[in-house]
Amino acid sequence: MKKILSTPIKTEDVASLKVGDVVYLNGLLVTCRDTGHKRRVLEGVIPKVDLNGGAVFHAGPIVKEVDGRLEIVAIGPTTSMRMEKYEKEFMELTGVKLIIGKGGMGEKTTKACVENNVVHAVYPGGCAVVAADQVEELLDAEWLDLGMPEAFYVMRVKEFGPLIISIDTQGNNLFEQNKRTFNERKVASLTELYDDLKK
Amino acid sequence: MLLTTLVIYNISCYNVRMQNLEVLKNSFTAKVADFINVVAKKLPDDVLVRLKEMQSNETEQRALAVYDCIFKNLEKAISLDRPICQDTGVVQFFVKVGTNFPLINDLESCLRKAVEIATEKAPLRHNAVETFIEKNTGTNLGTGVPYIEYDLIPNSDKLELTVYLAGGGCSLPGRSTVLMPSEGYEGAFKFVADTLVTYGINACPPLVIGVGFGPCMATSAKLAKKASLRSIGSHNPNEKVAEMEVKLQSALNKIAIGPQGLGGTESVVAVNIENMARHPSSFGVAVAFGCWAHRRGVVEFNADLSSSVLTHEGVTL
Numbered sequence: 357m358k359k360i361l362s363t364p365i366k367t368e369d370v371a372s373l374k375v376g377d378v379v380y381l382n383g384l385l386v387t388c389r390d391t392g393h394k395r396r397v398l399e400g401v402i403p404k405v406d407l408n409g410g411a412v413f414h415a416g417p418i419v420k421e422v423d424g425r426l427e428i429v430a431i432g433p434t435t436s437m438r439m440e441k442y443e444k445e446f447m448e449l450t451g452v453k454l455i456i457g458k459g460g461m462g463e464k465t466t467k468a469c470v471e472n473n474v475v476h477a478v479y480p481g482g483c484a485v486v487a488a489d490q491v492e493e494l495l496d497a498e499w500l501d502l503g504m505p506e507a508f509y510v511m512r513v514k515e516f517g518p519l520i521i522s523i524d525t526q527g528n529n530l531f532e533q534n535k536r537t538f539n540e541r542k543v544a545s546l547t548e549l550y551d552d553l554k555k
Numbered sequence: 556m557l558l559t560t561l562v563i564y565n566i567s568c569y570n571v572r573m574q575n576l577e578v579l580k581n582s583f584t585a586k587v588a589d590f591i592n593v594v595a596k597k598l599p600d601d602v603l604v605r606l607k608e609m610q611s612n613e614t615e616q617r618a619l620a621v622y623d624c625i626f627k628n629l630e631k632a633i634s635l636d637r638p639i640c641q642d643t644g645v646v647q648f649f650v651k652v653g654t655n656f657p658l659i660n661d662l663e664s665c666l667r668k669a670v671e672i673a674t675e676k677a678p679l680r681h682n683a684v685e686t687f688i689e690k691n692t693g694t695n696l697g698t699g700v701p702y703i704e705y706d707l708i709p710n711s712d713k714l715e716l717t718v719y720l721a722g723g724g725c726s727l728p729g730r731s732t733v734l735m736p737s738e739g740y741e742g743a744f745k746f747v748a749d750t751l752v753t754y755g756i757n758a759c760p761p762l763v764i765g766v767g768f769g770p771c772m773a774t775s776a777k778l779a780k781k782a783s784l785r786s787i788g789s790h791n792p793n794e795k796v797a798e799m800e801v802k803l804q805s806a807l808n809k810i811a812i813g814p815q816g817l818g819g820t821e822s823v824v825a826v827n828i829e830n831m832a833r834h835p836s837s838f839g840v841a842v843a844f845g846c847w848a849h850r851r852g853v854v855e856f857n858a859d860l861s862s863s864v865l866t867h868e869g870v871t872l
Binding site for chain 2: 376378415416417418420429430431432434435436437438458459460478480481482483484485486488489502503504505506518520530531534535537538539541542544545546548549550552553
């Protein structure tokens, strides 16, 4: 059975999640990327929508105007690591409980996830049409002056996922664990390759 | 009297030529815009074949779930007529143009216009941010964007055009370096593997790996890019280099990064190497990455603008 989180997400909803778990999201999802994080954290600009218990998606969609309204054409995740610098402050200022993106995030965010009972999850990268299809409605678009990818979009989503938990509230970090494994395999594989080169 | 007639005749010939040129330019621009639209929505055949092979080689559950999502997405992109990925990149053109191709003098203006049309039509995401001003132009046109790289083909009247849409995600981890020659090929392959594990895992694996060898940072980088755009399954014409492609691919696959860096059975779609002679005292190496959604298209135009698409079977312009 699908595990579905609904906004507003509570601490108990995410506290039991472990890295590698797969969940889906119902409810409110906002996008925020590099310059959006900077605007919220450094410039202190507060978006209209209340993000307490909400979910943020590291994503810059393609949108198009249809009959005077904006619609999401494609929306996949972007590299979460680019938001590492500001994510701790962003989650503390906004009260989001779920961060969705692509690839891992660093030590600062991992610590902040533990302190604030927040999880980070990955949406399969490049799967932008599947994701757009799970957006029921684009409710609002703020900060359009930042350009199409960087604007702050507010959406209502249904069974948005698969979301693979990559940082849990216990401080486990799937990508850091994987990196260690990959590095061990890399050393073994390169040693074999060097031996082969000497032949 | 005769002189006046001749002048009028010459002017009208010139006008006809100019009108024909305008017709050719418009037709060429429309075809390129259509092709950009195709490349954004449909993967080239070689990439698709290899991704299917990787899916069938896969045994890890989490990795299989990602492949399911990838193939569902590819189907939906076609059925809903939308770009595969929201990041349609900075549009890049690699042009092999015959010196007698009729539109050689107008290529840049036509390609820029084609990007403008495709941006509206596909639609493509706005991805041109002017540096220092730090402002998105909102059109996908900017200083030096779209990027155009030319190779001149003497005594030919044809044009081979490669369109490449690379997202920021797979552009972010690319690296170029110049090693001491004593570090040699071991040092170069270590550089590739280190870059893949440290930065590549966030770039939407399984990845296409292009490796370039040259005398300096820039030449190696250029060759790495060229290598990443070579067709999947093709090999360097030099047998020794081709053998290294196979060996490096096998070595990187043993790291088993899996789709999205979540772990799996393999790591890479392909390893392609391009090389040139180097300076005795420098050993340049670069690695360029392409994400699994490797949106590369190649089309060949004849002088009359009849064309054949080389990468997407069944697509005509």
